[in-house]
Amino acid sequence: MANDHDHPHSQADRADACTPAASARTVSEQLAVVLGSVAPLPPVRVELDAARGLVLAEDVLTVTDTPPFDNSAMDGYAVIRSDLLGASVLNPITLPVVADLAAGTADNPRLVPGQVARIMTGAPIPDGADAIVPIEDTDQGTDLVTIVAAPAVAAHVRRAGEDAHAGDRVLAAGSVLWPARVAAAASAGTSTVLVHPAPRVAVISTGSELVTPGSPTRRGQIPDSNSFLLSAAVADAGGIPVRIGAVPDDENVLRAVLAELAGTVDVIVLSGGVSVGAYDVVKAVLKPLGTVHFGPVKMQPGKPQGFGHWPATDTVPGPLIFALPGNPVSAHVSFEVFVRPALRRLLGHTTLHRRTVTATVADGWNSPPGRAQYMPVIVTYRTDIQRAPADNTRAAGTDASAGSTHAEVRPASRGGSGSHLVAGLAQANGLAHVPEDTTHIRGGDLITVMLTS
Amino acid sequence: MANDHDHPHSQADRADACTPAASARTVSEQLAVVLGSVAPLPPVRVELDAARGLVLAEDVLTVTDTPPFDNSAMDGYAVIRSDLLGASVLNPITLPVVADLAAGTADNPRLVPGQVARIMTGAPIPDGADAIVPIEDTDQGTDLVTIVAAPAVAAHVRRAGEDAHAGDRVLAAGSVLWPARVAAAASAGTSTVLVHPAPRVAVISTGSELVTPGSPTRRGQIPDSNSFLLSAAVADAGGIPVRIGAVPDDENVLRAVLAELAGTVDVIVLSGGVSVGAYDVVKAVLKPLGTVHFGPVKMQPGKPQGFGHWPATDTVPGPLIFALPGNPVSAHVSFEVFVRPALRRLLGHTTLHRRTVTATVADGWNSPPGRAQYMPVIVTYRTDIQRAPADNTRAAGTDASAGSTHAEVRPASRGGSGSHLVAGLAQANGLAHVPEDTTHIRGGDLITVMLTS
Numbered sequence: 001m002a003n004d005h006d007h008p009h010s011q012a013d014r015a016d017a018c019t020p021a022a023s024a025r026t027v028s029e030q031l032a033v034v035l036g037s038v039a040p041l042p043p044v045r046v047e048l049d050a051a052r053g054l055v056l057a058e059d060v061l062t063v064t065d066t067p068p069f070d071n072s073a074m075d076g077y078a079v080i081r082s083d084l085l086g087a088s089v090l091n092p093i094t095l096p097v098v099a100d101l102a103a104g105t106a107d108n109p110r111l112v113p114g115q116v117a118r119i120m121t122g123a124p125i126p127d128g129a130d131a132i133v134p135i136e137d138t139d140q141g142t143d144l145v146t147i148v149a150a151p152a153v154a155a156h157v158r159r160a161g162e163d164a165h166a167g168d169r170v171l172a173a174g175s176v177l178w179p180a181r182v183a184a185a186a187s188a189g190t191s192t193v194l195v196h197p198a199p200r201v202a203v204i205s206t207g208s209e210l211v212t213p214g215s216p217t218r219r220g221q222i223p224d225s226n227s228f229l230l231s232a233a234v235a236d237a238g239g240i241p242v243r244i245g246a247v248p249d250d251e252n253v254l255r256a257v258l259a260e261l262a263g264t265v266d267v268i269v270l271s272g273g274v275s276v277g278a279y280d281v282v283k284a285v286l287k288p289l290g291t292v293h294f295g296p297v298k299m300q301p302g303k304p305q306g307f308g309h310w311p312a313t314d315t316v317p318g319p320l321i322f323a324l325p326g327n328p329v330s331a332h333v334s335f336e337v338f339v340r341p342a343l344r345r346l347l348g349h350t351t352l353h354r355r356t357v358t359a360t361v362a363d364g365w366n367s368p369p370g371r372a373q374y375m376p377v378i379v380t381y382r383t384d385i386q387r388a389p390a391d392n393t394r395a396a397g398t399d400a401s402a403g404s405t406h407a408e409v410r411p412a413s414r415g416g417s418g419s420h421l422v423a424g425l426a427q428a429n430g431l432a433h434v435p436e437d438t439t440h441i442r443g444g445d446l447i448t449v450m451l452t453s
Numbered sequence: 454m455a456n457d458h459d460h461p462h463s464q465a466d467r468a469d470a471c472t473p474a475a476s477a478r479t480v481s482e483q484l485a486v487v488l489g490s491v492a493p494l495p496p497v498r499v500e501l502d503a504a505r506g507l508v509l510a511e512d513v514l515t516v517t518d519t520p521p522f523d524n525s526a527m528d529g530y531a532v533i534r535s536d537l538l539g540a541s542v543l544n545p546i547t548l549p550v551v552a553d554l555a556a557g558t559a560d561n562p563r564l565v566p567g568q569v570a571r572i573m574t575g576a577p578i579p580d581g582a583d584a585i586v587p588i589e590d591t592d593q594g595t596d597l598v599t600i601v602a603a604p605a606v607a608a609h610v611r612r613a614g615e616d617a618h619a620g621d622r623v624l625a626a627g628s629v630l631w632p633a634r635v636a637a638a639a640s641a642g643t644s645t646v647l648v649h650p651a652p653r654v655a656v657i658s659t660g661s662e663l664v665t666p667g668s669p670t671r672r673g674q675i676p677d678s679n680s681f682l683l684s685a686a687v688a689d690a691g692g693i694p695v696r697i698g699a700v701p702d703d704e705n706v707l708r709a710v711l712a713e714l715a716g717t718v719d720v721i722v723l724s725g726g727v728s729v730g731a732y733d734v735v736k737a738v739l740k741p742l743g744t745v746h747f748g749p750v751k752m753q754p755g756k757p758q759g760f761g762h763w764p765a766t767d768t769v770p771g772p773l774i775f776a777l778p779g780n781p782v783s784a785h786v787s788f789e790v791f792v793r794p795a796l797r798r799l800l801g802h803t804t805l806h807r808r809t810v811t812a813t814v815a816d817g818w819n820s821p822p823g824r825a826q827y828m829p830v831i832v833t834y835r836t837d838i839q840r841a842p843a844d845n846t847r848a849a850g851t852d853a854s855a856g857s858t859h860a861e862v863r864p865a866s867r868g869g870s871g872s873h874l875v876a877g878l879a880q881a882n883g884l885a886h887v888p889e890d891t892t893h894i895r896g897g898d899l900i901t902v903m904l905t906s
Contacts, residue, residue, distance in 0.1 A: 052685040075730035104661030106673045120730045170876045178906045183682035184879035191667025208557030214644025220559045229636035232505040277528035423623045426637035453631045
């Protein structure tokens with residue numbers, strides 16, 4: 001596993017002197033390259049049970065009117081309203097019950113004046129009836145029923161097509177299928193939907209020092225954690241992780257693993273082996289292909305990384321390749337900044353980025369000049385005593401959350417953003433974003449934080 | 454499917470007169486009963502690949518020191534610092550390279566004064582060496598290396614145990630296993646973790662009118678949408694949905710389905726059949742058991758519902774039962790208010806409730822007296838021009854999001870909160886909470902909104 005030159009007190013910046021400045025990209029430039037290479041995956045048709053959280057690639061139209069027939073909104077009696085004018089507790093009216101209409105019945109007994117039908121919620125309203133009397137306004141009779149209230153016009157009648165007409169669009173292409181939208185598709189009479197599928201994402205750690213967690217280690221070996229970090233992050237982003245685990249620093253082995261994966265996944269995320277070391281296997285295997293660009297990104301951590309794709313063939317499209325630094329904090333930050341937005345675009349989302357919050361800095365830190373810094377932080381929220389709104393009328397400039405909560409941040413680990421401390425990273429629930437031109441973050445400063453959990 | 458008496462202009466409130474007031478519970482009372490019946494599921498041990506998002510039921514301790522041995526934080530050369538005092542570009546010092554230490558090596562060539570070893574990031578630092586010179590400060594020689602900078606004390610040395618000592622707690626019981634925490638467990642040398650498992654939740658729609666979406670319908674029939682709504686909501690909450698689909702209004706059929714499920718799931722969520730209709734099958738089957746309480750909850754929608762459990766036997770614990778109203782909006786609201794917090798507690802979460810935001814009402818509506826109302830709303834955010842912070846020092850009362858965004862809400866469908874309009878519900882991304890004692894919501898009012906997506 002190669003160093004990513006992001007140790008807080010490293011001399012990594014000297015490396016810049018050796019690198020043509022033209023090849024260093026800002027975060028925005030790198031992100032533009034990444035997102036410019038990514039489009040929503042070709043749509044597939046899936047069963048509704050598999051559609052949750054995916055993005056629609058088609059409009060969903062109703063198959064029939066919704067509801068498809070006039071039906072009762074209450075348990076009660078379908079009546080002819082003119083029979084019950086003046087009905088009240090003091091003037092009860094008793095009528096014969098000529099039918100009993102449960103939900104699901106296809107019966108349609110035509111009522112003539114003086115007749116009623118018992119009816120349950122959702123059952124079709126029989127011809128002739130023009131209002132529903134709720135059960136609470138009756139003696140619940142089954143042969144004869146006594147009614148003590150006069151219904152309003154069309155009372156408790158749900159009209160056919162009241163919700164949607166056949167052919168109406170109930171969901172638009174591009175909609176995220178959250179639960180009520182899955183239900184809307186079902187309600188529209190659809191059993192399948194066309195969606196952008198979840199990308200399959202292979203995750204590989206590189207480094208001859210890595211062993212499977214739980215295995216015995218000898219001097220020089222440590223457990224692989226990055227493949228777990230990045231696989232879980234892929235799943236969090238909505239992708240399907242294919243965790244390959246650790247591959248040693250052996251070009252032939254890595255090349256064989258990548259070649260085998262090429263036809264089976266949409267994306268390959270590697271960590272480690274991207275720097276200047278003698279055994280930087282990822283760079284050694286991928287750079288000669290000419291389809292993966294390696295170069296510094298003006299960020300800390302995450303400076304050295306690569307992005308591109310495996311060479312496509314006539315039969316196999318080349319999966320996207322993200323070659324991330326091996327330092328877990330660097331890998332985490334690079335995933336959040338570049339890989340996650342790309343996965344979300346593959347999924348068809350238009351909202352690609354994490355929610356952000358502006359927070360007050362509790363304990364300051366430093367940031368390198370000329371590089372955007374992403375500092376793993378712990379965000380805490382303090383709820384103030386709720387201020388009474390000064391003015392209860394609509395005020396366009398009112399901040400809806402004013403006076404309720406505010407966020408405060410502190411670095412998640414003593415080691416800083418360049419740390420290799422996985423335990424510190426484990427407590428971070430956000431990444432504070434320090435712009436390129438800022439070198440000192442002081443207590444009390446306001447800072448933008450990406451919320452990562 | 455029975456009506457839930459929540460149609461906006463229904464006469465449902467009359468039913469209160471027929472119901473002993475003592476049996477009506479407020480939302481808080483019902484929630485207290487529900488949460489009082491629920492504890493985190495008994496822990497199980499799972500592989501790390503299956504642990505994402507679950508809650509730890511044990512502390513995770515490191516198996517060894519982390520890192521387990523002194524190692525290099527940079528690609529470069531392990532040196533004896535006293536050999537290089539005064540080294541600079543003007544005073545380069547050339548030394549023999551006696552070893553080449555790649556990551557993963559177990560080699561430990563003891564250095565004596567005047568010797569260096571090439572070393573890659575992560576490789577163990579050989580005995581005798583006390584600092585690392587980064588590759589950038591050398592000519593990268595492999596037999597002899599020329600060094601142009603004097604290293605600081607212990608430069609680029611990661612010390613054994615710097616992150617954690619063997620036996621240190623790296624994750625606490627109760628932690629949610631977000632990606633960096635799964636990685637921390639891996640890094641601690643653990644391949645499995647003890648977690649509260651995801652509850653298995655059977656979802657059943659009741660109603661003889663319901664057919665599988667996509668099937669042909671005749672007069673009286675409509676597609677089942679609630680089992681899709683609630684199954685997707687279960688999955689969103691972190692549960693494992695077991696979607697049974699629609700069961701007709703037949704007591705024997707429902708009883709048989711429930712009895713068969715009892716040994717295989719932790720929770721059963723039913724919709725429909727909870728009201729006063731003649732075919733209210735859920736109530737008819739469950740009420741005689743004596744283990745499910747049916748009674749009005751002072752809310753709109755969702756007033757009639759049941760909660761309890763299937764009778765336990767010596768061998769089979771009785772799953773929790775939520776009997777929700779059949780109206781999709783009522784089912785959705787009841788799920789959000791009662792079922793979701795219960796599922797999260799089963800999962801071991803301590804944060805049970807949705808994030809809320811205070812929003813400005815765009816278009817007002819009415820709410821029934823004496824009942825808390827949950828109105829499906831569309832929340833939109835407006836970003837104002839960022840105000841410069843008035844004071845860049847720490848201000849305890851500063852709202853961190855002041856001046857950035859504010860939220861505005863409007864009802865999601867013309868039908869109001871009691872509507873059966875699934876298409877309207879599909880657009881809602883929040884539930885506005887109207888307190889019991891409020892009957893009119895006016896444009897410009899501030900209101901609390903549960904964010905549901």
